Structures are given as structure tokens and as C-alpha cells.
Amino acid sequence: MQVYSIPKSIKENSKFTFCKGCDHGVAIKIIAEIIDELNLRENTIAISSSGCSVLLYNFLDVDCLEAPHGRACAVATGVKRAHRAKKDEKFVFTYQGDGDFASIGLSESMHSALRGENITAICINNTNYGMTGGQMGPTSTMGQLTTTSPLGRNKEYHGFPIKTAEQIALCEGTQFSARVALYDVKNILNAKKIIKKAFECQLNNKGFSFVEILSSCPTNWKLSPQDSHKKIAEELTKIYPLDIFKDTTND
Amino acid sequence: MNEKNLLKGNIAIAKAALECGCSCYFGYPITPQTDIxxxxxxEMQKRNLAYVCAESEIGAINMALGAASSGEKVMTSSSSCAVALMQETLSYAASDELPIVLVNVMRAGPGQGYIFPSQGDYNQATIGGGNGDYKTIVLSPSSIQECIDLTYKSFHLAQKYKNPTILLVDGLLGQMAEPAIITENPYPEIDNSNWRLDGAKNRTSRKIHSLEPNQNKLNKHILKLYQKYQIIEQNEPDWEEYLCNDAEIILTAFGTMARSVKAVCNFFREKGIKMGVYRPITLYPFPYKRLRELSINAKHIIDIEMNMGQMLRDVRLSVLSNSQISFIGKPVGDWLKKEEIINTINTIIKEQYASI
Amino acid sequence: MSYIKINQDKCKSCYLCIDVCPHKLIKKSNNTGSTGELTVEFSDNENKCIGCAQCAIVCPEIAIEEVTRE
Known part of the structure; x- marks a missing residue:
């Protein structure tokens, strides 16, 4: 019995172009699995963004639109509303990094949540700007060494990071907000369950759903894939706890 | 329908948009276009259409980008300093080949400026403030009736060429009222089933993106866009000529300015001066060719704008002969009056015709 | 007999699968992959594979393309 195969929603013969050990690949893989399980492939419009997450459209075999940096939730709003105007509901989700969602795009992200826009946003949080080579981002942790906080992030000099899933949970229009990680099998399976729940939130017309995924960035963290996962398990989850911060889907 | 009504420019544009099937509008308030x-x-809520009071103009234009990918007719409207905020996404929309109609009802700048009348966004619209090699189609109405006609045309050209299109409206025109007819949209619907994103059902999945890490592919993409722009430049230049055939002096003006300029022209014609008015209706593509032809027999071209000489550059590019080119302009405020223009023209042509 | 199918073309040598396999059935191969390091291969002479698919779940490249359990 075949217990595992390449998800149908992954493009044939596609090869991920992320760095060695990067969790983006796992995130896209489980999203594809959920799209298959919920039979959403023919009804999905995915919105990719700027940064490492932009390349989603090369791997995911669904209709895909790239948004300008930070604007994915606004673009998703337009997509969702336009199809609704022609009475053709589509499943619309964004795939963004933490810089995209929570820094340059915080206004678009948060207002989509505040409006209760019926879309799902997935945010890969790897605590730095990965594609540009590891600069300090909105989620870089206190003391974190990056190329623009070479002496470590410092609250007096650099200020505080954002806990995105907690902030988004505060918005009235948010119906589901959670943080997950991908550092081991148990967490990957749990992340899949949670993302599926976020997708179902939209499918049931509940409103804005959000999942922040703590992800490794071995290249810029200058750690092996194994040590990157260890860092997430032992350090990052203490700062960014894994939890469901809001869930009204059963209300 | 087909009844002449007293209509305000902004409302005429909004009604025309609805009339030709615009199903998505996203916007943020800014004077003098807020009544759109x-x-x-x-009207859109009553019809269950897509309307979002966006969080910003950046939000609005990006919602428009997303909505345009569905193939629906999409509009956003704004004004000058806020249109500046939209430039990034116009560049994306041009690269993505997505049809967005943007109405810019101009106020005075630079910076926040004020709501005084001005035509200061000619450069912003025709040259663009976004990055990279791209063009936006720009239409400029000079009457309320033309606001309606050119709203239809904006949607048509945007869909036909899969390109963002700007309706560049003087604040004065947006705010004033005159009799006009909401005619029927004369343009045919354009099939977009071969590119729109509506779910990969019974077809391969589609992707719309501007990122292109392959140098050859990016070159190819931009060259393809430029072939399209060449077709637009070939087919779409539009202008109005007023008494130009025998004109020795040609006045150039766009938008509302052209109306007072016509009155000026009438004045000089009565004095026996062979004068005409050339009014570009498409600011991109600028109707260079015809102005060039006319300029061969003209001794003098006088460009008149409510700015410091922005269309002047295109007028200069049109005119190859030795005709002298002059400029009359004023940055903001009360529209240049007929008498002011006549007096300035008198000085330019070194003649004295009493303005009254 | 349970088994897995590895596409070495996709393997980036992160070795997360090696660590996760409960019976240590995945090891470095002799082939150099796209990152310049040795890719992995499946070797199960004693039919120990239980088809748990943990290797496929953690693989960030979908290089482990199939898992069959018997």
C-alpha cells in the first residue's frame, strides 16, 4: 500500500529552489497535501509575495498571482471580492514571509484581518529577511545577530520584535490565528492539521484565518539544518509559543 | 438613458463605470474625487458588486490588481499625491498585463499641495513614477460628456491591451456640472478566458508574476511589452483639431484648458489671424504624428497648460520644423483666463490685439 | 516489504531523513548532489523498513517521492 506520494498539487517534475534544509519546502508540501485532501486545486487562487516565498507559483499547481512586496492580503482581498461579484466563490490564500506580512505589509495584513476578509494568510517566520541575505526583520529576536544588527538586536537601539499571531488574534475580524513549527514529524503533522483548520475557516465563510509558521533559515542563521531545528525547538518556541490564539470556527 | 441631465464630472464617471459593467471598485477618500x-x-452594494473602503491608496490599487486578475472590470480613483502612492503597483500591473482603470482627478502639488485646480500630473500619468520600462495608457477628457465617453474607452483599452489605463481628469472637471448623456457603452466585450485566473479547472494552472530571474526571459518579456506599446502608439493616438488646417499659429492644450483656449482661438480668428487648437485626447500615446504634420505650415506653436510646462515636452518632440514654440502656463489656482492668455499671446507674436 | 523511493536529483543533502529513520535505513550515497555533498540512498537488506513515512514527512525537497508499506 502506498502511504506517501508526491502531492498532486505540486507541479510535475518541479524541484524546489530553496536552500538546503529550508522549511519552505515542507510548508509548501503540506499546503499542497491539504489542497489535495480538500479537493481545492481547481478552485484555488494563491497569492505569492516578495522574498523567498515568491516562488510558490513555480511549485504549486494552482492558479497563482504574485503580489507586490507586502500587499498580498490586499491583492487577495481583490481576488476574493471580484470572484464573489460574479458569484463564483474561490478559495484564496496568501503565502508570505514575516517581513512581507508583518513589516512592509502590516497595514494591508492587519486591515484584512480587521475587516474579517474571508481569506487565509500563511506567514513563514524565519526571524530575518532571508532572500536579501539575513537582515534584521520585524521578528528578529532580542540579541539575534543579523547583518544589520551585527552586535545583536537590542531593545534600546533596535526596538522590539512583533508577535504576529498574537497581534492578528486581537483583530475582531480574525476567526482563526495560530502559530506552528516544522522542526520534527510531530510538529509537521500538527501544522498540517492547523493549516487545514485555517483553510476550512475560509471554506465555511467564517472570516480571516491566519497561520504563522516558525521556519528554519539554515543559510542565514549559519547553522546546519539539524541545529536550525534545534534552535526553533529550544529557543524560538519560548519566544514565539506554539498555540492557537484565536479560534471561533466552532462557535 | 439617452436623456440629457445636468451631471457632475465625478458622478458622470461613476455612472459610466457602472454602465459599462465595472464590477469592482476599491478606493480611499481624497478631495476632489471622493464623490466617485x-x-x-x-450603487455597487445594491448590485452585490465588489466595493471596499480600502485602508489606503496602496491597499486600493493592490485590491484592484488582484481583482483585475479575475478578468472583471476594475476601477480605482484617487488624486495626485495619493496616485503617487499607487505608482509601484501600476508598474506591476503593466508587467503583469492586468487591466486596471485608474481615475486621477487632479489637485495641485507637489507634496500635499492643495485642492486648487491644476494639471500638474501630466508627467506622473504619461511618464509614470513606477520602476522599469512600462507605459500606461492615459486619456484626458475636456467635458463632462467626454468624461463618460472616455470612461468607456478607458475600460475598453485597458481590456483590449491588458494594460493599466489612467483617466486623467482636471479637478475642475470632476467638480463642475454640465448637461451630458449616459450613452450606451459602444465597445464590445473582450474575451479574457485565455489568461484570467479563475481556478485551474480542465486546464493547466496559470501564474501571473513580474519576477523573472532569467535574464533572457526578462528581456523577452519587456520586448513583448514594447511591441504592444508600439501597436498602441500606432493605433490609438486620438486628438481634436479645431481650425487647424490653415493655421499659422497652433495652440496646444489638454483637458479643460483646451476649452478656454478655443475661445482664445475664436477671438484671434475674428481678428483675421489664422489660428487653430490642437487638443491631445490620448496623452499616452501622444498624437505626435498629426501635430508634426500641422507644424510644417505653422509659424508658431503655443502650448498652454495649468502647470509649468509638462505636455510642452511632448509638443517639442512632435515639432520638427523651425516653428517657434512658446509656453503659457500657471501652476495652480484660478484657471488661466481668456484675457490673460490673449495678452500673453500678443506679447509672444509681437502684435497687439485688444483682448476685450 | 515496505520501501521508499528517493529521487537523488532533488536531494540537497540536509540529511534530516537520516536522523529521523527509526531503523537507520537511509545513508549517504556515493553520488554528489546539487549542493556538492553526497546525496542519500535507501538500503534495507534485512527488510526492516516499516513504511512509517517519517523520512518523507521531514524531507524539505519532496525527494522522497514514494513510501510503500506492506
């Missing part, structure tokens, strides 16, 4: 969004808010 106010009018559409109720």
Missing part, C-alpha cells in the same frame, strides 16, 4: 467612491458605495 461615495456614489459607487451605494
Amino acid at each position: 467612491g461615495e456614489y459607487l458605495s451605494l
Whole structure:
């Protein structure tokens, strides 16, 4: 019995172009699995963004639109509303990094949540700007060494990071907000369950759903894939706890 | 329908948008165009269409980008300093080949400026403030009736060429009222089933993106866009000629300015001066060719704008002969009056014709 | 007999699968992959594979393309 195969929603013969050990690949893989399980492939419009997450459209075999940096939730709003105007509901989700969602795009992200826009946003949080080579981002942790906080992030000099899933949970229009990680099998399976729940939130017309995924960035963290996962398990989850911060889907 | 009504420019644009099937509007308030969004808010909600009071102009234009990918007719409207905020996404929309109609009802700048009348966004619209090699189609109405006609045309050209299109409206025109007819949209619907994103059902999945890490592919993409722009430049230049055939002096003006300029022209014609008015209706593509032809027999071209000489550059590029080119302009405020223009022309042509 | 199918073309040598396999059935191969390091291969002479698919779940490249359990 075949217990595992390449998800149908992954493009044939596609090869991920992320760095060695990067969790983006796992995130896209489980999203594809959920799209298959919920039979959403023919009804999905995915919105990719700027940064490492932009390349989603090369791997995911669904209709895909790239948004300008930070604007994915606004673009998703337009997509969702336009199809609704022609009475053709589509499943619309964004795939963004933490810089995209929570820094340059915080206004678009948060207002989509505040409006209760019926879309799902997935945010890969790897605590730095990965594609540009590891600069300090909105989620870089206190003391974190990056190329623009070479002496470590410092609250007096650099200020505080954002806990995105907690902030988004505060918005009235948010119906589901959670943080997950991908550092081991148990967490990957749990992340899949949670993302599926976020997708179902939209499918049931509940409103804005959000999942922040703590992800490794071995290249810029200058750690092996194994040590990157260890860092997430032992350090990052203490700062960014894994939890469901809001869930009204059963209300 | 087909009844002449007293219509305000902004409302005429909003009504025309609805009439030709615009199903998505996203906007943020800014004077002097806010009544477009106010009018559409109720009308679109009544029809279950897409209307979002966006969090910013950046939000609005990006919602428009997303909505345009569905193949629906999409509009956003704004004004000058806020249109500046939209430039990034116009560049994306041009690269993505997505049809967005953007109405810019101009106020005075630079910076926040004020709501005084001005035509200061000619450069912003025709040259663009976004990055990279791209063009936006720009249409400029000079009457309320033309606001309606060119709204239809904006949607048509945007869909036909899969390109963002700007309706560049003087604040004065947006705010004033005159009799006009909401005619029927004369343009045919354009099939977009071969590119729109509506779910990969019974077909391969589609992707719309501007990122292109392959140098050859990016070159190819931009060259393809430029072939399209060449077709637009070939087919779409539009202008109005007023008494130009025998004109020795040609006045050039766009938008509302052209109306007072026509009155000026009439004045000089009565004095026996062979004068004409050349009014570009498409600012991109600028109607260079015809102005060039006319300029061969003209001794003098006088460009008149409510700015410091922005269309002047295109006028200069049109004119190859030795005709002298002059400029009359004023940055903001009360529209240049007929008498002011006549007096300045008198000085330019070194003649004295009493303005009254 | 349970088994897995590895596409070495996709393997980036992160070795997360090696660590996760409960019976240590995945090891470095002799082939150099796209990152310049040795890719992995499946070797199960004693039919120990239980088809748990943990290797496929953690693989960030979908290089482990199939898992069959018997």
C-alpha cells in the first residue's frame, strides 16, 4: 500500500529552489497535501509575495498571482471580492514571509484581518529577511545577530520584535490565528492539521484565518539544518509559543 | 438613458463605470474625487458588486490588481499625491498585463499641495513614477460628456491591451456640472478566458508574476511589452483639431484648458489671424504624428497648460520644423483666463490685439 | 516489504531523513548532489523498513517521492 506520494498539487517534475534544509519546502508540501485532501486545486487562487516565498507559483499547481512586496492580503482581498461579484466563490490564500506580512505589509495584513476578509494568510517566520541575505526583520529576536544588527538586536537601539499571531488574534475580524513549527514529524503533522483548520475557516465563510509558521533559515542563521531545528525547538518556541490564539470556527 | 441631465464630472464617471459593467471598485477618500467612491458605495452594494473602503491608496490599487486578475472590470480613483502612492503597483500591473482603470482627478502639488485646480500630473500619468520600462495608457477628457465617453474607452483599452489605463481628469472637471448623456457603452466585450485566473479547472494552472530571474526571459518579456506599446502608439493616438488646417499659429492644450483656449482661438480668428487648437485626447500615446504634420505650415506653436510646462515636452518632440514654440502656463489656482492668455499671446507674436 | 523511493536529483543533502529513520535505513550515497555533498540512498537488506513515512514527512525537497508499506 502506498502511504506517501508526491502531492498532486505540486507541479510535475518541479524541484524546489530553496536552500538546503529550508522549511519552505515542507510548508509548501503540506499546503499542497491539504489542497489535495480538500479537493481545492481547481478552485484555488494563491497569492505569492516578495522574498523567498515568491516562488510558490513555480511549485504549486494552482492558479497563482504574485503580489507586490507586502500587499498580498490586499491583492487577495481583490481576488476574493471580484470572484464573489460574479458569484463564483474561490478559495484564496496568501503565502508570505514575516517581513512581507508583518513589516512592509502590516497595514494591508492587519486591515484584512480587521475587516474579517474571508481569506487565509500563511506567514513563514524565519526571524530575518532571508532572500536579501539575513537582515534584521520585524521578528528578529532580542540579541539575534543579523547583518544589520551585527552586535545583536537590542531593545534600546533596535526596538522590539512583533508577535504576529498574537497581534492578528486581537483583530475582531480574525476567526482563526495560530502559530506552528516544522522542526520534527510531530510538529509537521500538527501544522498540517492547523493549516487545514485555517483553510476550512475560509471554506465555511467564517472570516480571516491566519497561520504563522516558525521556519528554519539554515543559510542565514549559519547553522546546519539539524541545529536550525534545534534552535526553533529550544529557543524560538519560548519566544514565539506554539498555540492557537484565536479560534471561533466552532462557535 | 439617452436623456440629457445636468451631471457632475465625478458622478458622470461613476455612472459610466457602472454602465459599462465595472464590477469592482476599491478606493480611499481624497478631495476632489471622493464623490466617485461615495456614489459607487451605494450603487455597487445594491448590485452585490465588489466595493471596499480600502485602508489606503496602496491597499486600493493592490485590491484592484488582484481583482483585475479575475478578468472583471476594475476601477480605482484617487488624486495626485495619493496616485503617487499607487505608482509601484501600476508598474506591476503593466508587467503583469492586468487591466486596471485608474481615475486621477487632479489637485495641485507637489507634496500635499492643495485642492486648487491644476494639471500638474501630466508627467506622473504619461511618464509614470513606477520602476522599469512600462507605459500606461492615459486619456484626458475636456467635458463632462467626454468624461463618460472616455470612461468607456478607458475600460475598453485597458481590456483590449491588458494594460493599466489612467483617466486623467482636471479637478475642475470632476467638480463642475454640465448637461451630458449616459450613452450606451459602444465597445464590445473582450474575451479574457485565455489568461484570467479563475481556478485551474480542465486546464493547466496559470501564474501571473513580474519576477523573472532569467535574464533572457526578462528581456523577452519587456520586448513583448514594447511591441504592444508600439501597436498602441500606432493605433490609438486620438486628438481634436479645431481650425487647424490653415493655421499659422497652433495652440496646444489638454483637458479643460483646451476649452478656454478655443475661445482664445475664436477671438484671434475674428481678428483675421489664422489660428487653430490642437487638443491631445490620448496623452499616452501622444498624437505626435498629426501635430508634426500641422507644424510644417505653422509659424508658431503655443502650448498652454495649468502647470509649468509638462505636455510642452511632448509638443517639442512632435515639432520638427523651425516653428517657434512658446509656453503659457500657471501652476495652480484660478484657471488661466481668456484675457490673460490673449495678452500673453500678443506679447509672444509681437502684435497687439485688444483682448476685450 | 515496505520501501521508499528517493529521487537523488532533488536531494540537497540536509540529511534530516537520516536522523529521523527509526531503523537507520537511509545513508549517504556515493553520488554528489546539487549542493556538492553526497546525496542519500535507501538500503534495507534485512527488510526492516516499516513504511512509517517519517523520512518523507521531514524531507524539505519532496525527494522522497514514494513510501510503500506492506
